[in-house]
Amino acid sequence: MASRSFTEEDLSCPVCCDIFINPVLLSCSHSFCSSCIQRVWENKTSFKECPVCRKTSSNDCPPVNLALKNLCESFQHERGQKSSSEGETVCSVHNEKLKLFCLDDQQPVCLVCRDSRKHTNHRFCPVDEAIADKKEILKASLESLQEELRISVNREQNLCKTAEEIKFHAQSTETQIKEEFEELHQFLHDEEASRITALREEEEKRSQMMKEKIEETIKQISSFTITIRDIEEQMKAEDVSFLQNFKATLQRDQYIPESDPSPSVAITFTDHLTNLKVNVLQKMQDNVGEREKTEIFI
Template sequence: MASSSLSEGDLSCPVCCEIFVNPVILSCSHSFCSSCIQRVWKNKTLKVIKCPVCRTISSNDRPPVNLALKNMCESFQQQRRQKSGSGVCRDHKEELKLFCLDDQQPVCVVCRDSRKHANHRFCPVNEVAADNKEILKASLERLQKELRISVNREQNLCKTAEDIKFHAQSIETQIKEEFKELHQLLHYEEAARITALREEKEKKRQMMKKKMMHRSKQISSLRITIRDIEEQMKAEDVSFLQNFKATLQRAQYIPHPDPNPSVTTTFTDHLTNLKLNVLQKIQNNVGKSSGNIVRTRKQI
């Protein structure tokens, strides 16, 4: 109800001057589109981040979403879409009951008899809308299937991340047990091996984090597309037909491939010939130490 008393200017971002998209609120109470404020801050060379309006320094480079403003913007956009699809011919003020198959647009009975639509083919609006909904239904079902696949893959990624953590902890335990057999002579080598393992574990964790973020963005994009298509499916026939081409184009979703390489959950390389390699390294160090002692004795 509050959005009905607000104008488009009240709901416009100070940066892009368009209706807010995913608005965030700064500590100074000014709001901006999430992408707009990040773009402004990214282009700045200053060490501190400020509000573009009042220049107040912001303490958070990831400001929270302004849920109240977001809801008002969505309500305003919905009301504007409903008004644009009133179902009345702007030229003749008659109800749009027909659809011109040649011009692909809703028309009234007066339009049908006008020179503009001479010799054109017509069909009732509800029949054309029903046919086009069937066309869009197949795309919607495909998108819903893709969403289910993406959600399943996200769950598998979560499991893989847990497996990486489990296997890393398991290998770490085995490395510690083997190093115990070498006591203090192997203390340095043990620390080096543990560090290498943890660095690899962190590298894999970061790679998995990127994969999960990629999948989450894909899921979010799919959900938004599906929600918008479902809203269009519920819209009045005229409004639906007016937005059909744009909606169908959005429905032609092509998933982006995962740009990150695959990640294994094992760390077996850290155990391969562990004792042999470590003993060889210790032997080389001992040999060097012995050679230094011999040279020192000759000098004496």
């Protein structure tokens, strides 16, 4: 609101004649753009003086004129809003149409900017030519980006395909592993059943042998018992009948079969456990080798 009471001339730098940019305040109360006063003072080695009143400045780095800076920014903001509402792109400093492009500063400028000190010895071209040139640059950049996009899309598709193939082959390998172990489990199960069957058959054979020996021993016990009882009865006789029957009794004792004091059948089944794991592993290896040979021939 305060900027409405000032004109563009009031807010222009005495050096560059443009709206102040970062204005600084000298001790003599004159203000200049910070870059402008520094450019004026570049060749001043002994003392720094004001370009307007020629008074020597007491400060090589003058302070920023905040009040003037705020006024300039407010003025440019209001003029920019006005230009935008009118639908025209104009210079924010001189409110003129931007017809030229400064090749040194790489920005569009108006005819007044071209003649200002700020753009002294700068190169210019029409805005239309600058737009065409910049569009060619962007076109080349766009084509490069589009090519990179195409390559990236193809790469993404190939990566996705590879990821699916990895998943497929992993699942297929898992299935094969399960099948291989299922065969191993079945082999071990069959081998276990076979060995247990052999153990049961041997157990039955030994048990039958023991049964026969027990029956034979029971018969011997019965025979011994009867013979002992008869001898005891004969020994009770006190008359001549003892002597008459003595020879027959003695011969009867001699015909009793002798018993086997120690069974010949082994009690344990260590043969079924000897090198069990080694034998089974060897048999498993031979079985796998035969199966692989068969698959090769097939």
